[in-house]
Amino acid sequence: MIQPPVHTVSLAGLGSGLTQLPPLSLYLHFPWCVRKCPYCDFNSHEARNGFDEAGYVDALLADLEQALPAVWGRPVTTVFMGGGTPSLFSPAAMDRLLAGIRARIRLHPDAEITMEANPGTFEFEKFRGFREAGINRLSIGVQSFAPHHLRALGRIHDGNEARRAIEIALTHFDNVNVDLMYALPGQTLAEALDDVSVALGMGVTHLSAYHLTIEPNTLFAVRTPANLPDDDLSADMQEALEACLAEAGFEHYETSAFARPGHRARHNLNYWTFGDYLGLGAGAHGKISAHDGIVREMREKQPTAYLAGIAAGSAIQSRHKVGRKDLPFEFMMNALRLTEGVPLALFTERTGLPPSVLQAPLQRAEQAGLIEPHPTMLRPTLAGQRFLNDLLTLFLNEGD
Template sequence: MTTIAMPGALTVLPPLSLYIHFPWCVRKCPYCDFNSHEAKNGFDDAAYADALLRDLESALPAVWGRPVRSIFIGGGTPSLFSAPALEKLLDGVRARVRLDPDAEITLEANPGTFESERFLAYRQAGVNRLSIGIQSFDDGKLKALGRIHDSAQAHRAIEIACRHFDNVNIDLMYALPGQSLEQALSDIDQALAHGVTHLSAYHLTIEPNTLFHRYTPPALPDDELSADMQEAIEARLGHAGFEHYETSAFARPGRRCQHNLNYWLFGDYLGIGAGAHGKISLPDGVWREMRHKQPAAYLAGVEAGTAVQTRQKVGRRDLPFEFMMNALRLTGGFDSSLFVERTGLAPAMIASRLDDACARGLLGRADGRLFPTGLGQRFLNDLLTLFLSEGASHHD
């Protein structure tokens, strides 16, 4: 880590990651609240790669000289990138930052966009981890979710991915419309049969600003059945040798997602691309940024040198909540000294709240670590609320 002189604040800079957002997709899924836009009129991925590199160059003064530990290319559907455009992008990143030789470089992919030759080219360009948005292997459930792929395409995509990559994540959802416990576990079993190294299992929720929320929300399993699904999924994956290391993430030993771990441990990340968020620690405190969301506005902003739409310092009263909102997603918790290291705040600032959380059985302490108990994992929002100071505002 890089040491800096920051009396009364941070004494070391946290690890730095790079997030790159690709905003286009073939079709907007009705449950999706990410910054994604249907590519109705196509897009120029080479021009977008150029814009990303210009955006990166303009952001370098804030992170100058710091090594980049991981890259995550998310979306949207980044697997719509042509192989030459992605190679141009990653070569350009390497020319501009100190990328660790063993950096984890993840690309998100949609099963409806898989081509073996293209994904081999992605691997040759430097991508070493693939994350595939499967969601379900049930054709009826996929149709209800508005996905562009079917079960056969999902299986074929995983087979191609495992042929070219030795580190593959599958995204699955549970508590889907009309889903039974047996159907949820069938999705897990089919994923395990492929021998993937990482699995993310997300509870489907109806978020504001989604088509599901705007029109007729589908009927979802009740809370009791959803809880049974979560418990059964955790047990099935644990039996298969997967570590449940984060709220929705499971990994084989040594295969935890390093990029996401940096988020959860309140590390820094530079976000470039339309709608990308970033968190950067500077001598005067922790700052959050967001780029323009609409692709056209983002491209115009890059051209004008104003790609960043909002930039805001995280207030001292907000920092405990911001830190805990990330770190308490980790089932194993974190070293208690990390709070001081990543926020620059004194331990006394949260001492009474830690005591309260422990007294309620939501938080545990052992061997210098703090961790959510089983009850705390189940009622994580209640646990986090204890760290939200009265009168404080949360900005992300």
Template sequence: MIPVLSQRPGLSALPPLSLYVHFPWCVRKCPYCDFNSHEARNGFDETGYIDALLADLESALPLIWGRPVHTVFMGGGTPSLFSPEAIDRLLAGLRARLRLLPEAEITLEANPGTVEAAKFQGYRAAGVNRLSLGIQSFNPRHLKAIGRIHDDGEARRAAELAAETFDTFNLDLMFALPGQTLAEAIEDVETALSFAPTHLSCYHLTLEPNTYFSRYPPELPDDDLAAEMQEAIESRLARAGFDHYETSAYAKPGHRARHNLNYWAFGDYLGIGAGAHGKLSFHDRIVRQARYKQPAAYLKGVAAAQPSQTETVVSEAELPFEFMLNALRLTEGVPTELFTERTGLGIGTIARQIESAVAQGLLDADPRWLRPTPLGRRFLNRLMQVFLPDD
């Protein structure tokens, strides 16, 4: 059944809109990575890809016409393989075609080993106002174990450049790495803090399907040690003044990632670029799109004005789980009324599931909020499963 959103309370206005731009190339595919990334063995056509991104956007404009864009996120892959001139041309093209708000958060992902000072300065001059740097670890042994192309010196230099160039920047770290001890996990955090980042993302290394590590799994810390690492990281970052506002995200006051917050609050986002995903709300439906994953197929689709490989309407039965899958990642949860505002469904449609989650101690009993308890945050997958649609 297609939800008729305009006939339900709270849907008079559409959710905030973000733009995600995917850059599919990397120097080398990391063994743990399940993102849409492809090794740039023979290089790539930088100019041609920027042309395709802008053509992709133009074909999507009727879907978002007139809506302001609050955030832009350039992810990958490795966007920092692209020159500052290419990013400048892309952002100029976005401004010419979109209602990009003057205060919009514009994030670019970068990897150590693909950057230098002039590049960071060029990205900043082009309009990037937030950098997200894929450090993962400052330990040379662990960097080698997870297949990163940079060494610890390059990691430190990249973090130093980020601090010098951007007022707001994020450092990505991983923990529960092959052979990692508790002391080594905390040492990575201490090193990260020495560069005074405004945001840290601390991810538990997981063995995702269809990756090299899933086929040839390394020996990882056991669950108890991994849990100790997570608790120690949370405690250390709390003492450093970071707010643990999302499952893996920690921010200084005023520096939460607005783009990601829009995802977690079930906002809208248009995705352009090879393999990009999007979610768009209309008055009679919510649609998910996925662009062609292979760069060659994507470029061919753009040339034919058909960049999306799939476009599906989210069914009414799927909407509660889709909403909760995002909202319950937030430590504070979301106001209960947001469920109706963003899905068009009455809260009564999930009353039974809420009651069950509260009874299991996974969800806060406050009827004004949909908020995971500390137990719910620890066993988030179990909490999410409560809201899976019935077969």
């Protein structure tokens, strides 16, 4: 895959610790879905009475216009449409949205443009239209191919629909990701491996494998399913999945992500290397670097509040500057998800802080066997990958 050149904007002379701005991505959130899954803690809302497709596209474009001063002149290298279920929208709506984006910002001609999609019949019949609209990467939320596991997860598709969706996607897209979950209620090691084998056999180029986690404010948190695999079985599943994917030639480049050579998710890589992203849409989060520091912001979560905010001139619910004490943790929370690590120099480039602020926590991490001793790289050990939260806590409040 041809990688676009890295575009940077100089900050020399502006009085910031940053010397240049990182690459910029665009995230677009689509908050509606057919039915809320019991494990889902994302900002998604059941579309019981439908939704105003054209009105929401108008709002996204207005949101972009309102945000332009913060990113003026910066090229966008990747776009990600997440949800909710973006594939509930029509290809015509996506075409109008992308045309509007191109008219307002500098979208790189080789930009990776990803859309999340469900495997339901209603959605996969539109895949060709999405490709014609300019979307060039599809991420399909399969989770499992086994009917009983899909029922336990509250999914509205079945295994046959999932297989058919992948087949159709691969006829229109060169780059297709499949999301799978493991450690499901009552799941055996063989069943977890079977899900991966099915996806591999169909020829997907990227696979994301997530451990089922019981998140607060979800239905599973209120009624936790029985027969969840214990920690030992869950660990066995993780190791077996990693071995199976490695044997198939997939690179394990991020905690939960595996890719055939040349098919790593460029949008997600920008997250993990502490790049910038403008988040538009209900509940979208963003991270924007400027001459005076790094700002995080979030849009209104409820679709009605978001639309009202856009009409009033801004739908930003919260905005705050990331403090020096928080920067090491925030950087590491992203970068240490990459199994190959990142250059130590990237820490200073993306935070404006000297590497000396990392000296004490790095020594503790090395002594604990969680990070590899290296003069120029920040790379987690296998134990650091397995116990990432323990590793990250060592970097809290280390920015002074």
